[in-house]
Amino acid sequence: MVLKTNRVENPGRIRQKNEMLILRAAEIEFARHGFKGATVQQIADTAGLPKANVHYYFKSKHDLYLAVLSDIVELWNSAFDAIRPEDSPADALGRYIRSKVMLAKTHPLASKIFATEIISGAPTLGKYLKSNNRQWVREKSAVIQSWIDQGKIDPISPEHLIFLIWSATQHYADFSTQIEAVLGRKKLTSKDFDFAADNLIRIILKGCGVKTP
Amino acid sequence: MVLKTNRVENPGRIRQKNEMLILRAAEIEFARHGFKGATVQQIADTAGLPKANVHYYFKSKHDLYLAVLSDIVELWNSAFDAIRPEDSPADALGRYIRSKVMLAKTHPLASKIFATEIISGAPTLGKYLKSNNRQWVREKSAVIQSWIDQGKIDPISPEHLIFLIWSATQHYADFSTQIEAVLGRKKLTSKDFDFAADNLIRIILKGCGVKTP
DNA sequence: GTCTATAGTTAGATAGAC
């Protein structure tokens, strides 16, 4: 748990169910309108509950937003361990890119909320970016740098390689509306995501001079 | 002019000045909070004008949003002609990537507003994406495909190459807060953007098998 | 634990004096 929330430790069954309904609804609304643009009324309607219940389970709109962001950060961290020093660059980078594209497929709303939060200046996640997130980039950059030192990949900037992977993969969640419009799809399919992952892995690994057998 | 707006044809000097003040302020607020989250009051405060004046020059909040988006789309189109069939892939792609990174540097707010609009499902730009934007991708994909057919670059997906360039370049505008936090910068410098452009051009061109002299 | 009713505030938009 990275962010402090006011959630109950041992929730009852009703609470558990309603909190989940509200969190699901909040994800949809915050992804569509951002924190300021989303309304508690609309979240309640989407959850199928009276507005007062939302305030009962989550003290304020901002507390609810914190809970949603907290879940997203936990999700992000779970995919963060793909880059390990003992792996080969091809394995580690390939696996990381694929897991990020799969997150874009399975959790598009989480990606959109995170993107909106960052775009708006990270008023809530600012501290997380400067501590946990920064530390993670430092560690993984050191791993990438060791690959460079061993001549396993080209001498590129580790940090900017990470930015490239983040941007290219998250794009398939955040900009899905544009991609669908441009490709003439109604909705991106599993094959689209697999194809995108293959394509990205191929271009980025080759672009870094990684030997792919 | 891609979007229909209600702007006056031959504006007087006062109107011209005040419209510019309002548009500038609106850019800041829409970038920070999205369409729904931004308030006319805050836009007026940022512009240094009474709220009623905003409604005098732009009939409604949505009309103001249309005007801002219209300017952004015109700006986008101006950078769109970098990929020409007669150029070499290295020149054309390199120039396009660099111009997109420079747009991220010079017009970060425009990029953020565009991103927020797409993330929220493109309620206003949906038609633009399906017509102009889709047509542009078709034309440029044909150019890239001709390079593939001529053996000048690897057989990658032209559309997904365009998505990669869009995502990687716009990332430096949209996610600048995260990049600054992770790199420990207070603000990204000109050198940061130049470095990012060089890095992206190097990785993406090599990744596509483009011969770079 | 649920939900109606409502308080208190702020939103977008406009009328009308200057």
Place this chain on the structure above:
DNA sequence: GTCTATCTAACTATAGAC
């Protein structure tokens, strides 16, 4: 062309009956 005063609607949040 400017801006105060004000309208109605919608907002977050809470009190209190069930």
